[in-house]
Amino acid sequence: MQIKQFLFEIKMNKFCRVFLVSGWLIVLTWVNAEAQRQAALPVIANFKIEEGSFEGSYLVLENLTSNQTQTIKGSSRFNLNLPYNGDYILSFNKPGYVTKKIQIDTHAPLQRIEQGFYPVNFDVYLFKQFEGVNIVVFNQPVARYHYSPMLDEIFYDTDYTKQIQSAIKAAEDELKKRKEEEKKNAVQAKKNAEQAKSDSLIQARAARKALADSVEATRKSAIAKAEEDRKAKLALEEETRRKAKIATEEEQQNKSRMKTEEEQRNRLRAKQEEEERRQQAANAKNEQDAKQKSLMAEQSEKRNLKPAIPVQGSEKQDALTTGQVSKHIVIEEIAEDSRNLIKATVSLPGKEVIYLKVIYRWGGVFYFKDRVSISETMFKQATGIK
Numbered sequence: 001m002q003i004k005q006f007l008f009e010i011k012m013n014k015f016c017r018v019f020l021v022s023g024w025l026i027v028l029t030w031v032n033a034e035a036q037r038q039a040a041l042p043v044i045a046n047f048k049i050e051e052g053s054f055e056g057s058y059l060v061l062e063n064l065t066s067n068q069t070q071t072i073k074g075s076s077r078f079n080l081n082l083p084y085n086g087d088y089i090l091s092f093n094k095p096g097y098v099t100k101k102i103q104i105d106t107h108a109p110l111q112r113i114e115q116g117f118y119p120v121n122f123d124v125y126l127f128k129q130f131e132g133v134n135i136v137v138f139n140q141p142v143a144r145y146h147y148s149p150m151l152d153e154i155f156y157d158t159d160y161t162k163q164i165q166s167a168i169k170a171a172e173d174e175l176k177k178r179k180e181e182e183k184k185n186a187v188q189a190k191k192n193a194e195q196a197k198s199d200s201l202i203q204a205r206a207a208r209k210a211l212a213d214s215v216e217a218t219r220k221s222a223i224a225k226a227e228e229d230r231k232a233k234l235a236l237e238e239e240t241r242r243k244a245k246i247a248t249e250e251e252q253q254n255k256s257r258m259k260t261e262e263e264q265r266n267r268l269r270a271k272q273e274e275e276e277r278r279q280q281a282a283n284a285k286n287e288q289d290a291k292q293k294s295l296m297a298e299q300s301e302k303r304n305l306k307p308a309i310p311v312q313g314s315e316k317q318d319a320l321t322t323g324q325v326s327k328h329i330v331i332e333e334i335a336e337d338s339r340n341l342i343k344a345t346v347s348l349p350g351k352e353v354i355y356l357k358v359i360y361r362w363g364g365v366f367y368f369k370d371r372v373s374i375s376e377t378m379f380k381q382a383t384g385i386k
Contacts, residue, residue, distance in 0.1 A: 039083065039084070040081035040082055040083045040084065040106075041081070041082045041083075041084060041104070041106045041117055041119075041120065041154060042079070042080070042081055042117075042119035042120070043078075043079075043080040043081070043082055043090075043104065043119065043120045043121075044077070044078070044079055044080075044119050044120070044121045044122075045059075045077070045078040045080065045090065045092075045102070045122060045123075045124060046076065046077055046121075046122070046123045046124070047059075047074065047075065047076055047077065047078060047092060047124055048076070048123065048124070048125045048126070049074075049094060049097065049125075049126045050097070050125065050126060050127050050128055050179075051128070052094070052097070052126075052128075054074040054075055054076065054094075055074075056074070056094055056095055057073075057074025057092075057093065057094035057097075057126075058071055058072060058073055058074050058093055058094075059071070059072040059074065059078055059090060059091070059092055059093070060072075060089075060090075060091040060093060060375070060377050061080070061088060061089075061090055062088065062089040062090075062091065062377075063086055063087075063088055064086075064087040064088065064089060065085075065086045065087050066086070069377070074094065082104060082106050083106065084106045084107070084108060084113050085106060085107050085108075086105075086106050086107075087103070087104075087105045087106075087107070088103070088104045088105075088106070089101055089102070089103055089141065090102040090103075090104065091375065091377060092124045092126060093375040093377070093378075094126055095372055095373045095374055096128060096129055096372075096373050097126040097127065097128055097129055098126060098127050098128075098129050098135050098138050098171075098175065099126075099138060099375050099376070100124055100125075100126060100138060100142050101138070101140070101141040101142065102122065102124065102141055102142065102143050102144075102145070103141040103143070103144045103145070104120060104144075104145045104146075104154075105144070105145065105146040105147070105154075106147075106154065107146070107147060108147040108154065109147075112147070112152065117153060117154050118153060120145055120154060122143065122156075127172065127175045127176070127179075128175070128179060129175075129366075129373060130175060130178040130179075131366070132364075133171070133174050133175055133178060133364075134171065134174070134362055134363065134364055135171050135175075135364060136363040136364055136365065137164060137167040137168055137170075137171050138168075138171065139365070139376075140164070142164070142168055143156050143157075143160075143161060144156065144157040144160045144161075145157070204251065207247065211243070211244060211247060214240065215240055215244075218233075218236050218237065218240055221233075221236075222236070222237070279372070326349070327346050327347060327348050328346070328347040329344055329345070329346050329347075329383060329384070330344070330345045330347070331343070331344050331345075331383075331385065332344075332345075338360060338361055339358055339359060339360045339361065340358075340359045341356060341357070341358055341359075342356070342357040342359070342385065343355070343356055344356075344357075344382075344383040344385060346382060346383065353369065353370060353382070354369075354370055355367070355368070355369055355379055355382055355383050356368040356371075357379060357385070367379040369382070
């Protein structure tokens with residue numbers, strides 16, 4: 001009996017040792033996975049566009065530490081992981097809308113990085129852009145995030161927010177004011193059109209009633225006069241029929257003219273919408289082709305060239321000379337009373353693209369590609385102009 005008990009205790013001790021070793025392996029595996037997961041700061045950006053879709057929108061992620069950029073197609077939510085000990089600019093863009101930037105600095109103490117941070121979560125809302133509204137404040141980030149020793153977290157810079165909050169609010173209020181003005185003008189135009197249509201219907205009913213009253217009066221007068229006024233009655237009836245015919249013909253002509261005008265407006269509207277769809281499709285295709293060519297050129301360069309130390313100014317030369325498609329750029333500077341223009345004509349095989357940088361006296365700067373609003377980043381990448 002004692003021998004059996006001794007053998008049982010040996011088996012139990014062996015089982016405990018195996019269990020403890022397995023448990024430590026599981027804990028070490030989890031710690032290693034958690035450390036790898038915390039190698040970058042998680043960022044959640046909720047993206048919204050005023051009265052518009054995400055078509056044509058995009059996010060430009062710029063690493064200020066390594067001078068690298070990445071373009072991401074627009075969506076309602078961006079889930080990003082930003083490596084620590086870096087400084088980043090997130091630019092939210094869409095043609096025809098005000099570009100907004102968020103700056104995130106991921107530098108933090110090593111011991112705190114090993115513990116991990118809560119995700120940085122924020123919302124970005126783009127307003128429509130109106131020419132003449134001073135939006136120069138949006139050339140700088142609307143918010144900054146960095147490590148706060150007091151909070152022991154990566155949090156937004158409250159002092160910076162207070163510093164530019166009044167300027168941002170003034171610009172957004174002006175944009176909202178212009179938007180409300182456009183809405184009021186549209187509502188007033190609709191009311192005017194409805195009032196004009198109502199007046200036309202009232203006048204038509206009055207004309208028909210007046211004609212009917214005239215016929216009735218003529219008929220009663222003819223009956224009263226009887227035979228004595230027979231000839232006069234016939235002449236009056238003939239005149240009445242003539243007027244009725246003219247009124248009917250005029251009404252038909254007016255209806256035909258209004259129908260023709262409406263058809264012309266519909267055709268013009270359909271043509272404009274089709275042209276806009278084609279332009280948007282062409283822009284999207286051009287951007288996709290440019291990205292593909294850039295990726296192919298980068299892959300080819302990595303295969304064929306040895307790593308080189310980047311020197312100042314090389315980025316502009318590479319943007320103009322590398323790749324499979326050659327292009328020629330002619331730059332003109334035009335001075336006007338209220339603004340200065342920098343015109344860059346980019347000649348590509350089979351086509352020519354015109355880029356404009358419009359600088360207003362009051363400080364506003366706008367960028368256009370073939371008269372379509374674009375971001376500063378797109379302008380610099382296409383022309384090489386700083």
